[in-house]
Amino acid sequence: MTKLRLAIVGAGPAGIYAADILLKAERKFDVSIDLFDHLPAPYGLVRYGVAPDHPRIKGIINALRDVLDRGDIRIFGNVRFGIDVTLADLKKHYNAVIFATGAIKDADLDVPGIDAEGSYGAADFVSWYDGHPDFPREWPLDAASVAVLGNGNVALDVARVLAKHADDLLSTEIPANVYEGLKASPVTDVHVFGRRGPAQVKFTPLELRELGELRDVDMVVYDEDFDYDEASKAAIASNKQVMVIDRVLQSWRQRPSVNNVGGEASRRLHLHFWARPVEIKKDADGRVAAIVTERTRPNNSGGVEGTGELREIAIGQVYRAVGYFGSPLPDVPFDKRHGVIPNHEGQVVEKGSNERVPGVYATGWIKRGPVGLIGHTKSDAMETIRHLINDQASWWTPEDPSDEAIISLLAERQVAWTDLDGWHRLDQHEVALGAPHERERVKVVDRDEMVRVSRGE
Known part of the structure; x- marks a missing residue:
């Protein structure tokens, strides 16, 4: 049976929804998913773009946590795409990549x-x-x-x-x-x-x-x-x-x-x-x-x-507050006018020629622009995943698709990545900081401290 090794860049709702939908989809191949994010903690704009006095919307994190805590998705936090890991690296170790990097500017x-x-x-x-x-x-x-x-x-x-x-x-x-x-x-x-x-x-x-x-x-x-x-x-x-x-x-x-x-x-x-x-x-x-x-x-x-x-x-x-705008990614087509990765229903295309870029996909705000609520991201991901499944003939053929390959690469480049266990450590640490003050949590702000706590250092 064929196995799809998939990289998803962006661990916010768009990336997590895409991973969950693929794992639950009807397909004729096994799936292995690695989720990358430049931040040490997951959840993207739900953690860093929603006002702190919005507990109802923050509750979305509980649903996202349930997806990650199943244990069938690996997380690599504190990994910068284009610096720590490049598109060429992903081609060596995966069959395809979905960019779910959102819009933060x-x-x-x-x-x-x-x-x-x-x-x-x-x-x-x-x-x-x-x-x-x-x-x-x-x-x-x-x-x-x-x-x-x-x-x-x-x-x-x-x-x-x-x-x-x-x-x-x-x-x-x-x-x-x-x-x-x-x-x-x-x-x-x-x-x-x-x-x-x-x-x-x-x-x-x-x-x-x-x-x-x-x-x-x-x-x-x-x-x-x-x-x-x-x-x-x-x-x-x-x-x-x-x-x-x-x-x-x-x-x-x-x-x-x-x-x-x-x-x-x-x-x-x-x-x-x-x-x-x-x-x-x-x-x-x-x-x-x-x-x-x-x-x-x-x-x-x-x-x-x-x-x-x-x-x-x-x-x-x-x-x-007139809207957000996407940011370009190294070696990935980008539409400067609209702030998105040019695509057809999530299949990335070259700007100008509209030629398909094999193995490269987009979902969320970097796909459609910063419109709609978080819930709209699910239907967005379903469209992208449908094409990914049907595009099996044009997937990349990686040199080394083993699960250990990307870990060895990050270790060789001395990247202090964080994983799911690390997020649990940081999560518990923030909750403990809030407990004496009868608060839900006190968020750790310093990146180095986030990494140290996550890695148990």
Whole structure:
């Protein structure tokens, strides 16, 4: 019987789902899967891209853990693709590779002044508050008034973490340095700007509801944003999710804090709709000083158009949450415009010629772009795995497909890789750090410490 030796690069949900689906799929060959990740710990964006006060979404980790703990997938953490292991190496030891590397960079936003000091990508801020080992430990939270650009879940996560009192995060796995940084923040007002109206937002009702439950934070919405056009009314009437979002927003209009009148909280979170950023103004030192937005309105084709009415709000920082963007990988085709590996239903193709690249596949955000929720990654992986199974004739023919070959290679290159037992050690260590404080865990942030704990050194 033929055996498929498969490498998967990326140990987040996309990579783990792909491995699980392949192992459960109907096929006429045996399978052996090695999962590689540049981080010492698995789970990708679920561990490093979801706000720490989201226990429901964090619960996805439990399902992913069940897959890994079956013991039929090997993990090699702290292994950098293109440095520790190359595509040529994978061809020597595997029949195929699936890239599931996600998208962790911020998409660019072409607005004058976006390069000002105090202007940040939301993804970098998320990586900081989630304790990503490759990001600085400190974050300059030094502004009383802050702008967040975007109307998706990431924008709301960032706004919520900025507005929330640090002590209310102590029950989560928030790292100590993040707690101290947020505790010292002087923020009083967080402004969230979206180009379109309340009926066209991209966030989910759950995310929106959570904003209204923040302690000592007033929700501020503006009556002028709720003069709905016919398309918005139709969306509210026909889509249950839009209907719930509208219901939540309408309830906030009844609160005394609406339009900045009568609120008693020490912090305010403002939602501005129909507001397109047109400029970030700088002070004499090149720092963020204000945001200028143009009032928009619906056009006749489902989008928006500018009205020419400009508004300015003084701010000290701005976070753009307008989407994530994929990163190129050495020796792998890449579409610079869309930030993805070019592919046909997960089969990687050459950019330009669209010729198939035998043995190379993609899944998750690096395949389709950063759209959809974590659950969408499953159907994505099913499509890729279906092609992988059917493409048996074009698999690579490795020189040494033995299970020991990759271990010998990493040892020879003195790579301090981590495995599943190592993740269990790190997991137990973090839980033990949290126990004295009645916390679920305290996340280890330093990469070297993560590796030492994982390897039992």
